Structures are given as structure tokens and as C-alpha cells.
Amino acid sequence: MTSSEIRRHFLDFFQSKQHxxxxxxxxxxxxxxxxxxxxxxxxxxxxxxxxxxxxxAKRVADTQKCLRVSGKHNDLEDVGFDxxxxxxxxxxxxxxxxDYFKKEAIHWAWELLTEVYQxxxxxxYVSVFQGDDKDNVPFDQEAFDLWxxxxxxxxxxxxxKKDNFWEMGDTGPCGPCSEIHVDxxxxxxxxxxxxxxxxxxxxxxxxxxxxxxxxxxxxxxDGSLEPLPARHVDTGMGFERLCMAIQGKKxxxxxxxxxxxxxxxxxxxGKPYGGTMDxxxxxxxxxADHIRAVSFAIADGLVPSNSKAGYxxxxxxxxxxxxxxxxxxxxxxxxTKLVPTLALQFAEVFPELNAQRDFVATVIxxxxxxxxxTLGTGLGRLDQIVTDTKAAGNASIAGETVFELNDTFxxxxxxxxxxxxxxxxGIDEDGFQKALQEQxxxxxxxxxxxxxxxxxxxxxxxxxxxxxxDQTESETRIVKYRKVQNKQGVQYxxxxxxxxxxxxxxxxxxDTGTLTLLDAGKPVGRLLVVDTKKENDLTIHVIDPTxxxxxxxxxxxxxxxxxxxxxxxxxxxxxxxNGDKVVSWPSGDGLEADQLEDLFKQSDAVxxxxxxxxxxxxxxxxxxxHLLHSALRDVLGTHVAQKGSYVGPDALRFDFSHFSKVxxxxxxxxxxxxxxxxxxxxxxxxxxxxxxxxxxxxxxxxLFGEKYGDFVRVITFxxxxxxxxxxxxxxxxxxxxxxxxxxxxxxxxTGVRRIEAKTALGAETLVNExxxxxxxxxxxxxxxxxxxxxxxxxxxxxxxxxxxxxxxQNEKVQQIKNGLLDKVTQSNGHxxxxxxxxxxxxxxxxQLAYDLKAKVDNLALVLGADINGKPQLAVMxxxxxxxxxxxxxxxxxxxxxxNIKGGGGxxxxxxxAGGSDSSGLDAALAQGKELLA
Ligand code: ATP
Ligand code: MG
Numbered sequence: 001m002t003s004s005e006i007r008r009h010f011l012d013f014f015q016s017k018q019h020x021x022x023x024x025x026x027x028x029x030x031x032x033x034x035x036x037x038x039x040x041x042x043x044x045x046x047x048x049x050x051x052x053x054x055x056x057a058k059r060v061a062d063t064q065k066c067l068r069v070s071g072k073h074n075d076l077e078d079v080g081f082d083x084x085x086x087x088x089x090x091x092x093x094x095x096x097x098x099d100y101f102k103k104e105a106i107h108w109a110w111e112l113l114t115e116v117y118q119x120x121x122x123x124x125y126v127s128v129f130q131g132d133d134k135d136n137v138p139f140d141q142e143a144f145d146l147w148x149x150x151x152x153x154x155x156x157x158x159x160x161k162k163d164n165f166w167e168m169g170d171t172g173p174c175g176p177c178s179e180i181h182v183d184x185x186x187x188x189x190x191x192x193x194x195x196x197x198x199x200x201x202x203x204x205x206x207x208x209x210x211x212x213x214x215x216x217x218x219x220x221x222d223g224s225l226e227p228l229p230a231r232h233v234d235t236g237m238g239f240e241r242l243c244m245a246i247q248g249k250k251x252x253x254x255x256x257x258x259x260x261x262x263x264x265x266x267x268x269x270g271k272p273y274g275g276t277m278d279x280x281x282x283x284x285x286x287x288a289d290h291i292r293a294v295s296f297a298i299a300d301g302l303v304p305s306n307s308k309a310g311y312x313x314x315x316x317x318x319x320x321x322x323x324x325x326x327x328x329x330x331x332x333x334x335x336t337k338l339v340p341t342l343a344l345q346f347a348e349v350f351p352e353l354n355a356q357r358d359f360v361a362t363v364i365x366x367x368x369x370x371x372x373x374t375l376g377t378g379l380g381r382l383d384q385i386v387t388d389t390k391a392a393g394n395a396s397i398a399g400e401t402v403f404e405l406n407d408t409f410x411x412x413x414x415x416x417x418x419x420x421x422x423x424x425x426g427i428d429e430d431g432f433q434k435a436l437q438e439q440x441x442x443x444x445x446x447x448x449x450x451x452x453x454x455x456x457x458x459x460x461x462x463x464x465x466x467x468x469x470d471q472t473e474s475e476t477r478i479v480k481y482r483k484v485q486n487k488q489g490v491q492y493x494x495x496x497x498x499x500x501x502x503x504x505x506x507x508x509x510x511d512t513g514t515l516t517l518l519d520a521g522k523p524v525g526r527l528l529v530v531d532t533k534k535e536n537d538l539t540i541h542v543i544d545p546t547x548x549x550x551x552x553x554x555x556x557x558x559x560x561x562x563x564x565x566x567x568x569x570x571x572x573x574x575x576x577x578n579g580d581k582v583v584s585w586p587s588g589d590g591l592e593a594d595q596l597e598d599l600f601k602q603s604d605a606v607x608x609x610x611x612x613x614x615x616x617x618x619x620x621x622x623x624x625x626h627l628l629h630s631a632l633r634d635v636l637g638t639h640v641a642q643k644g645s646y647v648g649p650d651a652l653r654f655d656f657s658h659f660s661k662v663x664x665x666x667x668x669x670x671x672x673x674x675x676x677x678x679x680x681x682x683x684x685x686x687x688x689x690x691x692x693x694x695x696x697x698x699x700x701x702x703l704f705g706e707k708y709g710d711f712v713r714v715i716t717f718x719x720x721x722x723x724x725x726x727x728x729x730x731x732x733x734x735x736x737x738x739x740x741x742x743x744x745x746x747x748x749x750t751g752v753r754r755i756e757a758k759t760a761l762g763a764e765t766l767v768n769e770x771x772x773x774x775x776x777x778x779x780x781x782x783x784x785x786x787x788x789x790x791x792x793x794x795x796x797x798x799x800x801x802x803x804x805x806x807x808x809q810n811e812k813v814q815q816i817k818n819g820l821l822d823k824v825t826q827s828n829g830h831x832x833x834x835x836x837x838x839x840x841x842x843x844x845x846x847q848l849a850y851d852l853k854a855k856v857d858n859l860a861l862v863l864g865a866d867i868n869g870k871p872q873l874a875v876m877x878x879x880x881x882x883x884x885x886x887x888x889x890x891x892x893x894x895x896x897x898x899n900i901k902g903g904g905g906x907x908x909x910x911x912x913a914g915g916s917d918s919s920g921l922d923a924a925l926a927q928g929k930e931l932l933a
Contacts, residue, residue, distance in 0.1 A: 003243045003257045006117070007063055007349065010092045010237075013112050014061035017104075019094055022056065024064045024350065026300040026705040027088070027293075028309055031505060031534040034169055036309045037067035037297075041093030042168075042213075042234045044707065047536040048097045049173045049215060049232055056710060058099035063090045063239060065300075065350065067293055070312055080286035080323070081277075083204050083251035087316060088293035090239035098230030102178075105212050105233045106146045109180060113210075117246050123183045125199050126151055129165055129176030130158035135225060137165070140176040143214070147178065157181075157199050166213040166234075171453070173215045173228060180210040182245045205250055210237040221453040251275060253285050260341050261288045268337060269328040283323035290320035291338045298360045299353040301643060301705025303749045304367050310749070317364065318371050318410050325375060326415055333368035336361045352704050359639070359657050359751060366750035371410065378409035382416060386423045396420070399431015406432075407439070449486035451493075456480045457600065458497065464539040465498040468511070468729065469686070473609045474500045475518075481600055483593065490593060492543040494527075494600075500610050501541055503534040506706075507645035508622055508728040513610035515541065517603035521576045522553040523584045525591070525599040529608075541608075548591040550599060551584040615729065617649040620737045620760040623684070623730045624674065625654050626715060627740070628755065629701070630722040631673040632656060635666050642703050643752050647728065651743065651758050658753045662745050667755075674740045677721065681735035685716040700725045739763040809840050817851050827933050830858040830878050834929040836921060839865050842872050846912060849874045862896065862928030864921045871900040871918040875928070876910050892931060899924035 001009075011021050025044035029035040035043060041064040047053035067088050068075045075085040096105070113119045126147050131139035139158075147156055159179070167174040183195030184205040198206035215232040217225040243255040253262065254275065262273050265284050273284050294317045298304075304314035317335065324330035339353075339361040347354040382405065389397050397420055405411040417427045458479045467474050474496075481494045494515065504510035510532030517525040526549045531542040555576070571585040591599070625645055632640045636658055644655040662670075689711040696702070700714050700723045708725060715726040717734055731737055741763040744756040758766050777787055784790035816837055824833045833852065839845050845865050853859050853876055861876040875893040882888065889911040893904050902915020 001117075001246055003239075003247075003255060004348070006243055006246055007090070007092070007239060009116050010112070011061060011063070013116055014059075014094045014108075017059070017094075017108060019059040019061040020057035022060055022062045024062060024090075025707045027065045027067050027297050028300050028302050028705055030707065032536055034071075036070050036312065038064060039066050039068050039071070039073045040064070041066070041091040041236045042095070045095060045097070045234075046168065047538070049168070049234070050536070050538075051230075053537045055095075055097040058097050059095065060097070061092075061094040063092050063349065065296055066091045067297070069293065069316060076316070076319070079289050080282045082202075083253060083275075083285070084207050084238075084241050084244070086240060086252070086289050086292070088289070088296055092237040092239050092242070094233070094235050096233035098232060101231050101233060102142050102212075102214050103146055105214070105235060106143065106150075106178065109210060109212060109235070110150050113180065117242070119182065119245055121151070123195065124151065125155050125157060125181045125183070125196055127157040127159040127164055127179045127181070127199070129178075130160055132161045132165065135161070135165075137176070137217070137225065140164075140178070140214075143176065143178045155196065157196065159200070163200055166211075166215075167219060171219050171221050171451075173232070174217050174219050174225070175213060175215040175228075175231075177211055177213040179208050179212070181206060181208050182241075184245060184248075184250065207241055208238075209241045209245060210235060221451070253288060258288045260345055261291060261338055264338055264341050265328075265334075268334050269324070269330055271328060279327040283327035286323040287320045287328075287335070287338070290316050291335055291342060294320070294335070294364065295339055295342055295353055295360050296350065298363055299350075299356050299704060301703065303363060303643065303752050305749050314367065315410075317367055319412070321368055321371050322375065322412060322415055325372070326418060331372065333365045333372070335368055336365035339364060356641070356704060359641070362659065363749075363751045370750075374410055378405060378411040379419070381405065381409065382411070382419055386420065386425060389425055394425075396426035396428050399428035399433070399435055402427050402432040403435035403439075406436075449484060451484045452482045454480040454482045454495075455597075455600075464495050466500075466502070466539065467498050468500040468502050468610065469688075471500045472612045472615065473607065474498055475605055475607050477605050478600055478603070481597075483597075488544075490545060491530075492527075492545060492596060494541040494543055495538060496541065496606060496608060499532075499539050499541070499608055501529060501532040501539065501608065502610075502615075502618075502729055503532045503539040505534050506726065506728055507625075508618060508647040509649070510542075511610045511615055511618075513608070515543070516607040516609070517599050518605040518607060519603050521574065521605075522555070522582045523551045523572060523574060524553070524603055525550045525596075526586075527596075529610075543596075545593060545596045546590045548596055548599075549586045550591055550595060552587050553582050553584040555580050555582050614649045616731075616736075617760055617762065618647060619729045619731045621649070621652040621758075621762075622647045622726075622728045623717065623734060624678075624737050624740050624757065624759045625652050626717060626722045626724055626726070626730075627674045627677045627734065627737075628652075628654055628670065628757065629656070629724070631670045631677075632658075632755075634673060635670050636662065642701075643748075650762055651756060654755045654757075655748050655752050656755075657751055659751055661747075662753060662755070667742055667745060671740060671742055677717065678734045678737045678740060680718075681733050682717045682721070683733050684730050685714075685719070686730070687714045687716070690714050695725060699723050736760070739767070741766055809844060813839060813844050813848055813851075817848055817855075820848075820852060821855060824856055824859070830860050830880055831856050832860050832929070832932050834862045834925050834932065836864045836925055839867065841867060842912070842914070845872055845874050849876050849910065852876070860932040862892075862925060862932065864925050864928075866918045866921060869918065871902065871915045871921050871924075873897060873900065873902075873904065873913045873915075873921075873924060873928075874910070875906075875912070877908070877932075879909070881932070882908050887931075892928070895931075896924040896928050899927065 015021055025038050027037055029038050048055040069087050076087055078085040079087055114121050128143045129140040131137055164177050166177045181199045195206055213234040216228055218228050219225055240252040240257050243257055244252050247255050249255050262284055265287055266273055271280055274281050294313055297313045302309055302313055304310055304317060320335055324334055343354040343357040385397060385401055402413050402416050405416055406413055413432050420427050458477055476497045479495045479497050481492055484491050484493055501511040513529050515527045516523050527543045528547040529541045530544045533540045571583055574582050625647060641657045643657055646653040692708055692710055692712050695712050695714050702725045712725045713727055715730055716723045738760045740757060740759050742757050746754050748754045781790045820835055824831050845863060849861060849863055858878040858880055860878055860881055863874045865872045873893055873896055875889045877887055877889045888908045890905045893911040893913045897903050897913035897915055899920035900915030901917040902913050904913025905911055
């Protein structure tokens with residue numbers, strides 16, 4: 001059975017059991033603060049388990065691209081060294097959201113493995129949860145009773161909390177699980193040792209293939225468990241391991257999932273793959289594995305970079321490059337050459353790679369070129385380190401140094417060790433580990449934040465319906481809130497039943513605004529929403545308690561003519577349903593946590609209101625990115641694909657794939673088109689709940705790496721110009737954007753350019769600032785017709801004048817020099833000249849001194865000048881005075897400079913000084929005359 005057939009059978013099987021087959025979510029996790037990459041099939045369904053959303057069906061199945069290279073699941077260092085852990089792998093899964101439970105999950109798993117895939121029953125083992133006293137969870141009798149008649153007691157293993165109890169995170173849904181393991185050893189080996197003894201013992205041929213998780217508890221922040229109202233099934237089967245089992249191989253790398261790529265690596269390196277633990281075979285496995293992770297991550301919108309997820313991808317790519325470099329002698333870019341094979345292999349299941357094949361290959365190639373260069377530099381540095389280490393008489397390279405090479409040059413410890421060994425040195429492995437650990441602790445501390453339990457105030461399934469496309473204000477209620485502690489201090493997160501607040505996503509920044517808490521119509525508090533974020537599908541309003549205000553209220557009966565009192569500033573008046581008016585005034589800024597929580601509980605409704613001016617700016621910027629996107633495709637070509645964006649109130653940023661600098665002419669053309677579209681005042685055509693297939697037919701641009709549901713929102717500004725799938729907020733007509741102006745163009749990373757621009761008020765401010773500069777300039781220049789020409793003329797004139805001045809000054813210095821020659825006297829065998837002169841600059845003074853020295857033998861000279869109010873001195877000494885009288889021009893000038901309140905220095909034969917008191921010049925010269933006589 002080929003791997004494609006194996007995948008197909010899985011999906012068909014669960015479809016026949018009434019499961020809806022869905023697409024894999026992108027590798028890169030979005031809107032999930034706990035995850036950088038999707039690392040399991042269930043990640044995209046979290047909301048359904050948490051009760052924050054409704055699944056598209058109660059039974060779902062798929063194959064999910066997973067990446068386990070960071071956080072809780074990190075298998076990176078095992079990859080290559082074992083034969084069944086990958087960075088990126090496919091996880092086949094079936095789910096029940098509050099529908100079937102253990103019985104069906106277990107029976108179907110068995111049926112699929114033994115009947116469809118025909119795996120031998122006597123090679124399968126299953127595990128059940130043995131229970132945990134501390135958590136007060138009993139042995140999973142239910143699962144045991146289901147398995148026992150199928151596999152028999154002897155094939156059941158009792159697993160502990162570590163292996164057989166699954167948790168989503170520190171808090172949230174969890175429950176016992178049952179794993180299925182397969183024994184792939186030869187008959188002889190099996191005869192020697194029963195497979196049961198090797199389960200969970202890291203044996204490469206006795207491996208876990210499928211994990212069936214039964215979610216039935218919720219873990220609270222205090223660590224306690226409570227039963228979940230709806231129980232769920234979440235299963236995950238490693239596709240590559242399944243292929244190994246079905247195809248009767250001993251390693252995942254021997255299956256047809258990897259053989260295509262390995263063949264290319266063999267060709268490129270000229271070495272055959274032997275499947276051993278030799279370094280060259282390890283390297284081939286590393287490369288065959290990593291190219292998948294890197295290619296699919298890039299296809300899903302990530303680019304290698306120096307931060308966050310982009311950095312993780314860069315490190316994976318570099319790991320592969322250096323394995324190729326060190327063990328396969330691949331010193332030219334080679335990873336890039338594996339992309340086409342991979343793209344074709346997965347064209348059907350994951351078409352996103354094939355669709356962006358050239359882009360992915362180019363990004364990888366550029367990264368390779370850069371890193372191979374770094375490797376070269378690192379090798380040079382390492383040579384030096386080796387020499388130094390030997391010179392110091394040490395037998396191994398210090399751990400700190402190994403760490404530094406790793407951290408700053410991306411030079412991994414094992415490569416350092418390898419090279420060191422070749423040169424007869426070791427490395428201080430412990431010291432390296434220590435430095436590494438310290439760094440990890442540092443970064444963990446930086447990221448530390450903690451969240452309390454959600455406190456539910458209303459039915460939690462009420463969710464947070466977004467009404468912000470149509471309203472800027474809404475009267476609603478708080479569903480739940482929690483307290484979080486992070487770098488910003490204490491914040492509160494609030495979920496509303498419905499909200500006009502747009503939560504940051506798709507590049508558009510979250511709304512800000514106010515929540516007015518009401519109690520029977522009376523305001524009891526006003527909270528500032530400082531940000532709105534998404535956690536999976538939940539909209540979270542972030543509240544800063546130090547900016548919250550409590551209100552004191554008094555009801556004023558509706559008695560016409562009754563006088564109103566005088567109330568404190570910032571008081572607000574509201575009218576109740578019976579017509580009575582309420583005056584409420586703030587009771588001081590900033591609330592303590594418990595005061596705030598009391599207000600949450602006391603209030604029965606909330607008036608949520610966004611900052612509309614800010615939102616209007618954001619909308620203008622967002623719509624402008626759509627116009628920009630189309631204009632870029634018109635001008636640069638259809639290879640332009642959005643790679644990221646920022647849409648805020650102040651500005652917009654748009655990142656897109658393109659391999660060269662956008663020229664000034666191209667930029668001007670793009671800007672012209674966008675502004676033309678603005679002036680066309682195209683009305684917004686917003687369609688919600690469009691079936692995805694129909695949206696694609698409309699020609700809507702979808703972004704790679706974005707997860708779209710079955711129904712999407714389509715934003716159109718002229719069907720022949722801009723049609724995009726988008727959840728953001730937009731202007732009603734492009735005319736509202738007003739004006740679009742670029743503020744910058746540059747490179748973000750290989751193959752990705754960034755454009756920055758401003759619109760509406762931002763563009764107006766920008767233009768005003770620039771025009772103010774020009775008009776000021778005109779005024780200064782006395783309103784010339786052509787400002788630029790006027791400035792150019794000034795510059796030309798200036799340099800001509802400069803030349804004239806220099807010539808005149810030279811002439812003058814010449815004259816002074818000639819005059820001075822007459823004043824030279826002789827004394828004790830040397831010439832003496834002490835004079836006050838009138839020169840234009842310190843340079844001229846110096847020049848004069850040197851010219852005189854050239855004319856007069858054995859000259860001892862002191863010159864003084866007042867240059868634009870600043871006294872200057874220059875002292876020149878003949879060798880005779882330096883040698884015979886041990887004089888030094890530097891010391892002499894310092895001594896003389898005291899007269900002019902200054903200081904200076906120079907060489908023994910020539911020195912200068914400057915000062916602040918010109919009235920002392922004559923005294924200085926008199927003293928000089930005495931000294932040099
Ligand atoms: P293991 O103990 O082998 O690392 P796990 O307990 O981490 O597995 P789960 O988190 O239960 O695995 O994931 C479900 C299934 O996904 C596993 O049964 C296995 O078949 C597969 N799987 C897990 N990690 C990897 C990996 N790094 N590469 C390939 N397949 C994997
Ligand atoms: Mg694991």
C-alpha cells in the first residue's frame with residue numbers, strides 16, 4: 001500500500017463512520033498564545049473542547065501537519081538519530097465533540113488497523129491509564145473493559161500519568177488515554193523477547209502509533225479536576241509510523257514518504273543511504289526530515305528570520321545545512337534542490353507547497369548561501385580558538401566559548417566538537433550545557449506570565465459574537481473574566497456576550513475603547529479597554545485596572561423644573577427607562593483588583609463602545625492595503641503574495657514576496673494607481689458567509705497559511721480590481737481613505753519586501769509637514785520661482801566663493817610671512833621670532849609657522865593671533881633648543897597658554913594652543929620671547 005493510499009483509507013474509513021473530513025490547519029499557529037506551531041491534530045479544535053465555539057460537525061477527521069520543535073513537544077534533537085521522530089509529521093485524527101466516546105473510538109481504531117490495514121493482531125499492544133492517587137483519578141476501567149475482549153489481558157499495559165493522561169495545558173480539558181503500540185521486529189527477535197516488555201522503552205521497532213484521548217475532566221488553575229459537561233474523543237496517529245508498519249519497514253525513512261527525497265540527497269552527495277547510525281546516514285535523515293518542516297512552514301507564510309517562529313525555522317534549516325556540510329561534504333546550496341520533489345509528492349494533500357514552489361526554493365537558497373558564508377567565518381574563528389586553546393595549554397575548548405560560537409555564529413556544539421576533535425582537542429560539554437541552560441532560564445523568565453481561572457458570570461457558551469462590522473457600540477454583558485499577571489503588571493481579561501471590539505488578527509490591530517458597567521441602568525464603573533486580542537476564537541478585552549474608574553450615582557426623580565446640583569467634573573448623566581435621570585461621578589482613578597472584581601459582579605450589563613476615530617483610521621489603512629495589494633500585482637506581477645501586514649491607526653505596513661527592490665518608478669506607479677482607486681470612490685461590497693468554493697470562483701485572493709472556514713467573508717472593491725478573503729474592518733467607500741502616501745520601502749528578509757504607507761489623517765499630516773518645510777524654505781530663499789534651482793544656485797555660488805576666499809587668504813598669509821622674515825633676530829646661535837599676527841584661521845597660523853621654518857634655519861618661533869575673538873598660539877623649536885636646553889614645544893605652549901586661559905599640546909618641535917582670553921596674548925608673547933632668547 002502506498003502512503004497516499006494509506007492516508008486515503010484513513011479518511012475514507014472515518015467518512016464511512018459519518019465523520020466530516022476537514023483540511024489541515026496551517027503549520028503556524030495563529031491566535032493561540034500558548035502555541036507557536038500546530039503540534040497536534042487537536043490544536044485547531046481547541047475552542048470546541050473549551051466550549052468557546054461550535055464545531056462544523058460532531059464527528060470530524062483529517063490529517064494535520066504538525067511541527068514539534070518548540071515548547072512542550074520538542075523532538076528536534078532526536079531527529080536523524082532515531083528513525084521514528086520527525087520535526088514535521090502528519091497526524092491522522094478522528095474527533096468526537098460531545099458525541100461518541102470510548103467504545104466507538106476503541107472499536108473503530110481496532111477495525112481500521114486490523115481489517116483495513118491488515119496489521120497482524122499479535123503485534124499490537126494497547127495501554128490504559130492506571131489511575132493517579134494524587135489527582136484522585138481512578139484506573140480507566142471503562143477502557144480496559146472495552147480492550148480486554150479484543151486484545152486479551154496480556155496485551156494490555158498499565159500506563160502512568162506521564163504516558164497515559166493527556167492535558168491541553170496547565171489548565172483546561174484533560175483525560176486518560178489509550179495508546180496503541182506496534183511491534184515490527186523480526187520473528188526471531190520476537191521469539192527471544194516479548195514485545196510487551198519493549199513498549200514505551202524507546203525501542204525503534206516497538207513504537208507507539210496511535211493515541212486515543214478521552215477528554216472527560218477540566219483542570220483548574222489550583223490544580224484540581226472537575227468533570228467536563230460534554231465528553232470528547234481526540235485521537236492522533238503518526239502517519240509516517242503507520243506507513244512504516246503497513247509497508248513492513250524498520251524505519252520511517254524507508255517508506256515511500258521519504259524515499260523520493262533521500263534519492264535526491266544520494267544523488268547530490270554521491271553517497272548511498274545505508275540506514276545505519278553512521279554520521280552520513282544520520283545527516284541524510286536530518287536533511288530529509290528538515291526540508292519538509294522548512295518548506296511547509298515557508299509555504300504557510302513564515303520566513304526564516306531572527307525572531308520567534310521565523311528563528312525556529314531558520315535554526316532547523318541551519319541544522320540540516322551543517323549536517324550536509326559536515327558529513328556529506330555538501331558545500332553548495334542543496335536544500336533548495338529538494339523542494340521540487342517534495343512539492344510534487346504532496347501536490348494533492350497539501351497543494352500550498354506546489355503552488356509556491358519557486359518562492360520556497362528561492363527563500364531556502366538565499367538562506368543557504370548566507371549560512372554557508374557564516375559557516376566559513378565560524379570555521380576561521382574556530383581555527384583561532386583552537387590555536388589559543390592549545391597555546392594556553394588546555395585540552396578542551398571552554399564551554400562558554402562553545403556556547404558563544406553557537407549563539408552568535410549559529411555554530412552548533414557538535415560541529416565544534418567534531419572539528420576540535422580533528423585538531424586533537426575536546427570541548428567542555430558540561431560548561432556548554434550550563435551556559436545553554438542559563439540562557440533558557442533567562443528567556444523563560446522574560447516570557448513568564450500567569451493566568452487565573454476564568455470566573456464565569458453568565459452562560460459561557462454565549463461566546464463573543466462580533467457585531468463590530470455594523471455597530472460601534474453595544475449593550476451587552478460580561479460572560480467571564482480573569483486576572484492575568486504579565487510583564488505589564490496585573491491586567492484583566494474580559495469576554496462579552498457580544499462585542500463591537502475588533503480583536504487583533506489578520507494584521508489589523510485590536511480596537512480600544514471603553515466598557516461602562518451598569519447596574520440597573522446606572523453606571524457603576526468605566527473601564528478602559530487598552531487592547532483587544534483573540535485567543536483561538538474568543539475575543540478578549542484587555543483591561544488595565546489602574547485606569548479603571550468607579551462611579552458614585554444618585555437618582556434624580558424626573559421632576560421637571562427641579563434644580564440640579566453641582567457635580568464633580570467628568571460626571572455623566574443617564575436616563576433610566578422610567579424617565580428618571582441618574583447622575584454618576586467618578587470616585588477617583590484606578591481601582592484595586594478586588595474593587596474591580598466587585599464591580600464586575602455587581603453590574604448586570606455593560607455598554608461597550610469603541611474609539612471610533614481610531615477605528616476609522618484603521619479602516620482606512622486596511623482598505624488601502626487591499627488597494628495596494630492589487631496595485632502591486634498590476635505593477636510588479638502576479639507573483640506578489642501577501643506575507644504579512646500591520647494595519648494600525650497610525651500607519652500600514654505590507655510585506656509581500658518579491659525578489660528585488662521596488663524601483664522609485666514602480667513605487668510612483670503603484671501610488672498613482674492606489675490614489676486613482678481612492679478617487680474613484682468605489683463602494684465597499686462586503687459579503688459574509690460566502691461558501692469558500694464560491695469565494696474562490698469570485699477570484700478572491702486567499703493568503704497562504706491562513707485558516708479559512710467553510711464560510712468566508714469577501715471584501716470587494718470593484719470585482720475587476722480587488723477581491724479578498726478578509727475579516728477586517730473597512731471603509732464604506734474608497735473615497736474615505738482620502739489619500740495614500742508611501743513612507744518607505746525595504747527588505748524584511750530574503751524574497752520579502754516591505755512597504756510602509758500612511759492614509760487619511762496620517763497622510764494629511766505627512767503632507768502638511770512636508771509642505772511646511774518647503775514653504776519655510778521658500779520664505780528663507782525669498783520666494784524664488786524654482787526652489788530646487790535656487791538651492792542648487794546657492795550651493796554653486798558658495799563653492800565658488802569658498803575658492804576665492806582660500807586664494808585671498810593664501811595671498812595674505814604670504815604677505816605676512818614676507819613681512820615677518822624681516823623681524824627675525826639671532827640669539828645664542830639660533831634664530832628667534834616672536835610676533836603677534838593677523839591670520840584668518842588656526843590652520844593658517846600653523847601653515848605660517850611651517851612656511852617660516854622652511855625659510856629660516858634654526859628658528860625658535862612663537863606666534864600669537866586673535867582669530868574671531870579666540871586667542872591662538874603656535875610654538876616651533878629648532879633641534880638645538882630641544883637637545884641642548886631640553887625644551888619641548890608642547891610644554892612651552894602649555895606654559896604660555898596660561899596667559900590666555902587655555903591649553904594645548906603637540907610634538908616636541910611644534911605645538912599649538914587655544915584659549916579664551918585674548919587680552920593675555922601680549923603677555924604670552926612676552927614670556928615666549930624670554931624663554932626662547
Ligand atoms: P512519542 O512518545 O513516540 O514521542 P507522543 O506520546 O509524543 O509519542 P502523541 O503526542 O500522543 O505522541 O502523538 C500522537 C501520535 O503522533 C503518536 O502516537 C505518534 O504516532 C505520532 N508522533 C508523535 N510525535 C511524533 C514525531 N515527532 N514524529 C512522528 N510522529 C510522531
Ligand atoms: Mg513525543
